[in-house]
Amino acid sequence: MKTAPSTHPQLFAGRDEPILDPDLAIIDAHHHLYDRPTQRYLLDDYLEDAQAGHRIVASVYIETMAFARVDGPDVLRPLGEIEFANGVGAMCASGRYGDIRVCAAIVGHADLRLGDAVAELLDRAMQAAPERFRGVRQVAIEDPTDAPYRFIPVRPPSGVMRSPGFRPAFRHLVERELSFDAAVFHHQLRDVIDLADAFPDAAIVLNHCGHAMAMDMGEEEAAEVFRQHRALMFELARRPRVQCKVGGLGMPFWGFRLEERQDLIGYQELATLWRPFVETAIEAFGVERCMMESNYPPDARSAGFVPAWNALKHIVRGASPDDKAALFHGTAARVYRIELPSSVT
Structure with missing residues (x-):
């Protein structure tokens, strides 16, 4: 029997919850696989979660620099992770592991501070995974306090999106x-707004509802953060090529402090806490530009896989069937160019 690391207390929690809306097809728009000293979460682990009751039909693999190459030019090191994820995608496309197409799309890493040198990485990645490689991510979160870095394995570099090489590299993506x-x-959403204005044709996907940073704050401070976050989300949503991932709410940054709990946290409690941010994202961007994500396993600090999806379903339970289809698989399929199974209508 697996034992969840203490930093992810909800990793195996809540799998016996009744599944809400069990026939709703889901493309998990954001998850990770990695093998680290503190946690191993690979294909078998993800399949245990994805086959626990919700109808996950495909997934989008997002980089964490797992399995990066240990030698060669720094700019090309991310190819190792892309090759790894592409191999997992090929394994699952065989049908050997059921009907779930894990890693149907891949978002790899690129250090966009390196400017034009990134072009070779992008071309090599497109050659290595032509059916799955869809884009890149470079984590750019930074905060004047040290609070968030307690939960980040590798501290991201500062000033990523304002570095001299970023926009020349970004142009190669476009x-x-x-x-x-x-x-x-x-x-930091102003940086994303400026980027979208500079590259109006760029496909930009905002991760985790724009991560309202409210760690270690009192009630009044957190309320002010929500007001700021909401205003910036609506401003960003005026850029029509920007999409939004709805999830990542299990991370500690939101200030819910659920990561401190060891008891089972059910979907109704999650839904109550998450609702304002989920509804803000959907109200700002619309269902056609929102996609639901598990952000697993990092969200396991606060939410079991089954309860997390139940919570998202519960929050939008009053939506029409077409709106639910867009939120849970349609937008992700379009943005990441994933072919839906014929059984998904």
């Missing part, structure tokens, strides 16, 4: 019709 996953805190 020219190749590759997407950019933007991982920032809410107070």
Whole structure:
């Protein structure tokens, strides 16, 4: 029997919850696989979660620099992870592991501070995984406090999106019709707005509802963060090529402090806490530009896989069937160019 690391207390929790809306097809728009000293979460682990009751039909693999090459030019090191994820995608496409197409799309890493040198990486990645490589992410979250870095295995570099090489590198993404996953805190959303204005044809995907950073804050401070976050989300949503991933709410940055709990946290409690941010994202961007994500396993700090999806379903339970289809698989299929199974209508 597996034992969840203490930093992910909800990793195996809640799998016996009744499944809400069990026939709703889901493309998990954001998850990771890795093998680290503190946690191993690979294909078998993801399949245990994805086959626990919700109808996950495909997934989008997002980089964490897992399995990066240990030698060769730094700019090309991310190819190792892309090759790894592509292999997992090929394994699952065989049908040997059931009907779930894990890693049907891949978002790899690129250090966009390196400018034009990134072009070779992008071309090599497109050659290595032509059916799955869809874009890149470079985590750019930063905060004036040290609070968030307690939960980040490798501290991201500062000033990523304002570095001299970033926009020259970003131009290569746009020219190749590759997407950019933007991982920032809410107070950095102006950087994403500026980027979208500079590259109006770029496909930008905001991660985790724009991550309202409210760790270690009191009630009044957190309320002010929500007001700022909401205003910035609506401003960003005026850029029509920006999409939004709805999830990542199990991370500690939101200030819910659920990561401190050891008891089972059910979907109704999650839904109550998450609702304002989920509804803000959907209200701002619309269902056609929102896609639901598990952000697993990092979200296991606060939410079991089954309860997390139940919570998202519960929050939007009043939506029409067409709106639910867009949120849970349609937008992700379009943005990441994933062919839906014929059984999904």
